[in-house]
Amino acid sequence: MxxxxxxxxxxxxxxxxxxxxxxxxxxxxxxxxxxxxxxxxxxxxxxxxxxxxxxxxxxxxxxxxxxxxxxxxxxxxxxxxxxxxxxxxxxxxxxxxxxxxxxxxxxxxxxxxxxxxxxxxxxxxxxxxxxxxxxxxxxxxxxxxxxxxxxxxxxxxxxxxxxxxxxxxxxxxxxxxxxxxxxxxxMNLNLQFILVGITLALIYVGMIFIPVNLLIVLVTLLGCGIGVVIKHAFF
Structure with missing residues (x-):
């Protein structure tokens, strides 16, 4: 680019x-x-x-x-x-x-x-x-x-x-x-890898309990929140 x-x-x-x-x-x-x-x-x-x-x-x-x-x-x-x-x-x-x-x-x-x-x-x-x-x-x-x-x-x-x-x-x-x-x-590359892993885990677990239609939105909101906390706490 x-x-x-x-x-x-x-x-x-x-x-x-x-x-x-x-x-x-x-x-x-x-x-x-x-x-x-x-x-x-x-x-x-x-x-x-x-x-x-x-x-x-x-x-x-x-x-x-x-x-x-x-x-x-x-x-x-x-x-x-x-x-x-x-x-x-x-x-x-x-x-x-x-x-x-x-x-x-x-x-x-x-x-x-x-x-x-x-x-x-x-x-x-x-x-x-x-x-x-x-x-x-x-x-x-x-x-x-x-x-x-x-x-x-x-x-x-x-x-x-x-x-x-x-x-x-x-x-x-x-x-x-x-x-x-x-x-x-x-953005620190390690932080990005951590968030990708967390997102995958949330989707995997969420598919068991949450309808697919809602899963994407919920994981997006939750993942963003977790990412902010991890970034400010460790990076």
């Missing part, structure tokens, strides 16, 4: 994540097609809902004829982590209008958030609307188009797992995590 915050640098730095979007987007399209959704309905869902995990859950619940309110509530719970992410990035865009901030928050994803947090290590803790908007738009357009492609290919692909498409998103997150850890010049 560079210290530039223009459109060109955003394109260059976002392109590596595109392959992850393509893999999981195609997988979603195939799954949606297998559930009986038309390619155009899958396209509209990606265009409007724009939430990878939420869309997978929605397709599954639609296939099982779940009530609409249950689908809406589940989608809200799964995507509620975006509230925390948006609040984390908001202080870096105070110079821009409310409309621009709402636009950035609407198209924010886990991947673009991770890229933004990593970018802060190279720009003296600064972000710009052109850079963030370009990152979001590349992610958005790639997701919509790849899910539509997957819906078309769904007539020929029986199971995305056979092609390893189900692992694409996980692989991308692992890569983004590693980049974030090695690039953060202000």
């Amino acid at each position: 560079s210290e530039e915050l223009d459109v060109r640098s955003a394109v260059k730095e976002t392109l590596p994540t595109v392959f992850g979007y393509i893999g999981i987007g195609v997988a979603f399209g195939v799954v949606g097609r297998a559930a009986g959704l038309s390619p155009w309905l899958i396209f509209l869902m990606s265009l409007i809902v724009y939430g990878g995990s939420a869309q997978f859950i929605t397709v599954g619940m639609l296939a099982s004829h779940s009530p609409i309110l249950s689908i809406v509530f589940s989608t809200f719970l799964v995507n509620s982590r975006m509230i925390l992410m948006s609040m984390t990035l908001a202080p870096y865009f105070t110079e821009y209008s409310l409309g621009k901030n709402l636009w950035l928050g609407t198209l924010l994803t886990d991947e673009s958030f991770a890229l933004a947090m990593n970018k802060l290590n190279f720009t003296d803790r600064r972000l710009s609307f052109p850079w963030m908007n370009t990152t979001n738009m590349i992610s958005y357009s790639t997701w919509v188009l790849s899910s539509f492609l997957g819906a078309i290919l769904g007539n020929f692909i029986g199971s995305p797992e056979k092609l390893g498409l189900d692992f694409a998103l996980m692989a991308m997150f692992i890569g983004l995590l590693i980049l974030q850890m090695i690039s953060d010049r202000k």
